[in-house]
Amino acid sequence: MSTIRIPRSAALLAGAMALTLGLGACSAASTSAPSTPGSATDPLGGLTGEPIKVMTIGNWTQPQLGTANPEFPAGAQAAAAAVNRSGGIGGRPIDVIVCSDELSTDTARQCALDAVADGVVAVVGLQTTNEVTILPILESAGIPAVGVYPFTDVALTSPVSYPDVSGFVGQTLGMGLQLAEAGATSVSSVVPGGLGGIATEVGDAVAAGATSGGAQFTGLVQIPAKSADLSPAIASATEGGASVAGFASDEAAFINAMRTLAPESTISTFPFNLTDTVIKSAGQGAEGVLAVDGLVPPTAETPGTAQYAEELAAFDSSLPASTTGLHEWLAMWTFARVVAGLDTIDPSTVVTAMNGVKDLDMGGIVPAYSTVSTSTTYPRMFNATIVYQEVEDGRLVLQNPDKTPFVSIEDLITDYAG
Numbered sequence: 001m002s003t004i005r006i007p008r009s010a011a012l013l014a015g016a017m018a019l020t021l022g023l024g025a026c027s028a029a030s031t032s033a034p035s036t037p038g039s040a041t042d043p044l045g046g047l048t049g050e051p052i053k054v055m056t057i058g059n060w061t062q063p064q065l066g067t068a069n070p071e072f073p074a075g076a077q078a079a080a081a082a083v084n085r086s087g088g089i090g091g092r093p094i095d096v097i098v099c100s101d102e103l104s105t106d107t108a109r110q111c112a113l114d115a116v117a118d119g120v121v122a123v124v125g126l127q128t129t130n131e132v133t134i135l136p137i138l139e140s141a142g143i144p145a146v147g148v149y150p151f152t153d154v155a156l157t158s159p160v161s162y163p164d165v166s167g168f169v170g171q172t173l174g175m176g177l178q179l180a181e182a183g184a185t186s187v188s189s190v191v192p193g194g195l196g197g198i199a200t201e202v203g204d205a206v207a208a209g210a211t212s213g214g215a216q217f218t219g220l221v222q223i224p225a226k227s228a229d230l231s232p233a234i235a236s237a238t239e240g241g242a243s244v245a246g247f248a249s250d251e252a253a254f255i256n257a258m259r260t261l262a263p264e265s266t267i268s269t270f271p272f273n274l275t276d277t278v279i280k281s282a283g284q285g286a287e288g289v290l291a292v293d294g295l296v297p298p299t300a301e302t303p304g305t306a307q308y309a310e311e312l313a314a315f316d317s318s319l320p321a322s323t324t325g326l327h328e329w330l331a332m333w334t335f336a337r338v339v340a341g342l343d344t345i346d347p348s349t350v351v352t353a354m355n356g357v358k359d360l361d362m363g364g365i366v367p368a369y370s371t372v373s374t375s376t377t378y379p380r381m382f383n384a385t386i387v388y389q390e391v392e393d394g395r396l397v398l399q400n401p402d403k404t405p406f407v408s409i410e411d412l413i414t415d416y417a418g
Helices: 010-024 074-085 105-117 131-141 167-181 197-212 231-237 251-261 276-286 303-315 323-339 347-355 410-417
Strands: 052-058 094-100 122-127 145-148 161-163 186-192 216-223 243-246 267-269 290-293 385-392 395-398 406-408
Touching: 052 074, 052 105, 052 323, 074 094, 074 122, 074 303, 074 323, 094 105, 094 323, 105 131, 122 131, 122 323, 131 145, 145 323, 167 186, 167 197, 167 243, 167 267, 167 290, 167 385, 167 410, 186 197, 186 231, 197 216, 197 243, 197 410, 216 231, 231 251, 251 267, 251 276, 303 323, 323 347
Parallel strands: 052 094, 052 122, 122 145, 145 161, 186 216, 186 243, 243 267, 267 290
Antiparallel strands: 290 385, 385 395, 385 406
């Protein structure tokens, strides 16, 4: 099997996923002024020391969809504000610059160039398929990216990239494995049409995960673009009683169609497709839908999720907790603790400090973090685990709350990537 590579087709994948995300996030676009602004009104906490500038980058807004998700970067902002309220780093506040790449390569490039021009010591929280544009610019400037969600090989190979989750490769392999371990004897993969080579990559990864768990992979099915009738695709995907791993542009419609046409088939998808609005729209049909991520959901009861919820509420009580926001918060919490003991804080010293991280407590959100590669193929794969989730009572929760949430797929990644 070949390594997952997502160069030119990454934007297509981002667009397809963002369509579901955007449809599920419309309420966030119309968020009014905070009901209890908290530290959002003074994120520097009144500190007058020289600010430690960082930037967080992601597709936080999607103008073409008319949506915005301020709760996503607010995770990083909330964590920084909490540090600042406690005196900052040696009296210096963390100043968070938020840059949305808006799913645009050109905008992403400008975010990276602005990070260099603004003299940030790190990008903290990077969640975009445009990392293929951003990371080479940061690498040339020696600026580290702490808390990367890796969509592509670039994030798993760049020496300035510090992922804290297994990312897209982990999720796609994990969906097939999750279904097999849930009892599926055969598994197919479904994706929207028009994704080009990424569709094959998703299918190959799901197949590898399913077969490693003892299930048969029955094939990849692409939903025709702009097709309102999902029944042919579902009939093909569930032939012989196969369970389905993947996603659709209209996730709620896909879930409800699956429940109607193939009620015995299990579904596994990406958590960022299962927004609150999607789950509500799918109604009872969403119950039992499975998902795979690289970190626990905000509903999990861990010290880290509790701290995230508390600090997000203190920052801006009008914003909802979200998985993306939790990942951003974790990135900033990691950064703040790593640089706390440095006499000089600049890109070079942050890189050195990050290279020496060992067994850092991550509050139960991901396993203890060490910047030591777990993969011969991916030198920046520092966490080769996934987390199984499911929809229960209208919320994404841990699938197996009585077990450790972290499922190691280190051997599976090695076997798949070569």
